[in-house]
Amino acid sequence: MASIVSLKTHDGRDISYVDEVKGQGGMKDVYFSPNRDYVVAFFRDKQDPGAKERLILIADKFRERIYSQEGGAYWKDLFCWPTAVVEHQGRLGVVAPFYNPNFFFAVGSRNGDSLGIKGREKEGKWFASAKNRNTFIDPKELGDWSSHLKIGLMIARAVRRLHAAGLAHSDLSYKNVLVDPSRGAACVIDIDGLVVPGKIPPLVAGTPDFIDPLVMMTQRLPLGDPQRVLPSIRTDQHALSVLIYMYLLYRHPLRGPKVHDVG
Structure with a gap:
């Protein structure tokens, strides 16, 4: 049985994921959270020095720009937007909501x-x-x-x-x-x-x-x-x-x- 990995996001939140690859994209390996309410996607290759800063901007500033304004809730179903950035064993990754069923x-x-x-x-x-x-x-x-x-x-x-x-x-x-x-x-x-x-x-x-x-x-x-x-x-x-x-x-x-x- 796959183990549960626990770690903190860039902004100090606790998250965990099941240590079993459930999907693969062109650049990332995808892991499910224990309750399947979010996923953690790690880049397979080492990222350039500015990658973490870029991803944090997307997860924080630009996400806020979309969702915090009037009517922002409308866009939650139209985007699967990263909510946090993580690092584990030298790999950089993002946390994102699980797709709607x-x-x-x-x-x-x-x-x-x-x-x-x-x-x-x-x-x-x-x-x-x-x-x-x-x-x-x-x-x-x-x-x-x-x-x-x-x-x-x-x-x-x-x-x-x-x-x-x-x-x-x-x-x-x-x-x-x-x-x-x-x-x-x-x-x-x-x-x-x-x-x-x-x-x-x-x-x-x-x-x-x-x-x-x-x-x-x-x-x-x-x-x-x-x-x-x-x-x-x-x-x-x-x-x-x-x-x-x-x-x-x-x-x-x-x-x-x-x-x-x-x-």
């Missing part, structure tokens, strides 16, 4: 959940493709076009709120936005990679299919080159447009057969 598959895939996805997170990729919808996902999970329209509205509101606070997500994709078409709900995750233009630089270029073409065109330029385009509010807007298009039309707006100019 409706963002886990209740039925899963067709034919008695043949893909074994019941209980897993509802990544948007399952719902943004006509093939996945028609071939794999159980109809009880699919919702309808109007619920997808509501999903697009929820994501747009969340992204607009980030931008209004001077922040950019930097990696919007169907991997970093959980959706529940049966209810028309959405939740933006991986907030620990936020970009503050001019202060906190982007950690990643983005996810394929959602990266702004200008980022791709200039990625070979040196990092300090003024012509190089980095993830920002502007590139978030590109990724948001792609996401909404895919949830409404079930295909990527820029993918398809090559058409040669005959003019």
